[in-house]
Amino acid sequence: MTPTRRSLLTATVGATLMPALPRLGRAQAANTIRIGVLNDQSGAYRDISGPYGIECTRQAVQEFGNKGFAVEVIAADHQNKPDVGANIARQWYDQGVDLILDVPTSSVGLAVNNVAREKNKAYINTGSATSDLTGAQCGPTTVHWMYDTYMLAKSTGGAMVKAGGDSWFFITADYAFGHALERDTTAFVRAAGGKVNGSVKYPFPATSDFSSFLVQAQASRAKVIGLANAGADTVNSIKQAAEFGITRRGVKLAALLMFLPDVHAIGLQTAQGLVLTESFYWGLNDRTRAVTERLRPRLKDVKPNMASIANYSCTLHFLKAVADMGVAAAKASGTEIVNRMKAMPCDDDAFGPGTIRADGRKLCPSYLFEVKSPAESKAPWDYYKLLQTTPAEEAFRPLNEGGCPLVRS
């Protein structure tokens, strides 16, 4: 057969794509620890972690150095779909991946949680917010890193009620995460003597116009509109609330989950004055600035947020536990390696000292920030000022209230 232009083109395209395919077929080295970063690389949550989360994982591996075993990092896109995520997780664990981490989107996070438990393999979730991961759905192989809906609800919700916002209306993304965030925040509002005037659940991810819900929220006469959503949905909600003059007329917006890249996307002009909670901010102290500086060659112009840098933090802790118990033992049982992680204190530049509880909850302080005005911001990504710190022991749901079976036994 003489090569035609078309066959040549096909061959070229094929050859270009080849290196991108996962190279899992190779003979598995017994002395290699494999880490799979499973997150959203193409959808609404990409900028929160996505390619940056992978780079942060690689940075941790590099800083950990050579302790007598090799570490390989692979990555995949779960497209925010629970079935896709669970399939990749199953495949990875079967092919010798020792740890899956990241996994944003609570519905996917919960699906992978089940796979990890079934396969007895380690799973550190940094991306999903649902507090059920350490509650009713907790597992012996799962650790939940830097945040959850309870912590967000307590910090942002609690502060809003204290500041006089005692009547709420929720605009909620209609899936596991939105429901958990609304539920946890409602509990805090009621406990503080406030009331909930109503809520709407909108289809996720097919909604981009929120004006209708914002007008309904306004009609309910609530003092606070709670946005139980994330990513592009939060950005659209805040932009449109500004457009409809809702905040100018005294109604407060509570962005219950917002990350640094979201503030970047909205711009300080519109975002200024918003109150939000994160457990990491690059400009928080000398240690956070140092780790951000080390990450600069990898992240270029982008600053890390609590989600992407959590991959760095949890990878370091996992590798320390592996070094402590030996590669063979670490590879043998997800439960054992997670138990070892729980037994060892954590400490890194991103989140400082911390511990992991019996239910898999990693404890760290939560910080309530206010978004700066354009005049207050002195440099690119200089967006937050610290309002309040909740210490690690108080930031999360008390151990005995989550209903985690691991705690009772």
Add this chain to the structure above:
Amino acid sequence: MDDIFGIPAPLLFGQLLLGLINGAFYAMMSLGLAVIFGLLNIINFTHGAQFMMGAFAAWMLLEWAGLNYWWALLLVPIIIGFTGVVLERLMISRLYKLDHLYGLLLTFGLGLIIEGVFRNQFGSSGLPYRIPPELQGAWDLGFMFLPIYRGWVVIAALVLCLATWLLIEKTRLGAYLRAATENAPLVQAFGVNVPRMVTLTYGFGVALAAIGGVLAAPIYSVNPQMGTNLIIVVFAVVVIGGMGSILGSIITGFGLGIVEGLTKVFYPEASATVIFVIMAIVLLARPAGLFGRA
């Protein structure tokens, strides 16, 4: 305060108006699709990506060239329309003799590629684009607070739709277009350059999507996925209105915007689904669509 079906009347009026605003986008987008399908017989799945390119082009003009919203409104349709012309000449024109399916696959693939390139370049969380100072602020209508910009979107969309309809139904050029839709070889025999007309029609349809993108930039997050969310709904609008029907797509666009708006009050969980339920019913009862010819 009067209640209608348990909803306070002012809230209901507000929702009707908001539905009309979303309908303006549906109408503009489905109009472009209808024009393209009418003449080219191509189901243009790149339309969502071209809408997104319109919004990004407005952002680039502002950030890189310092040209404001009004310049964008003028220049973006020309620039993006031109990319459409190039696309038609290089790729789409090769498919006219093949089944519809090939055109659909090509444009769908192109849409994915364009979206991927923008995502790689600009990330997924979007870029800020402010409402032009002339259109900031809001009118108090008594029953609701209407941002001036949203009012402007409805007016701009109505004017565009009406102008397109007049162009196609009432001018000589439009008559050529309609004739070429019916029988292209015959029109060509009369000395009309049909291939060029086809190319320009595609460019025009794309330009309509790009204007939609510029109008959307200040109110929606300017991100690579912004077209994907819209395009599926817009296809449903086109199917309900009748493939290729100009007036059908305009009326259906505005009408379905209102239906969606009302659903957001009565049962918000279904607001993304209601249009497809209507589509299924229309396809069962009138397979050619409400305004289509069987």
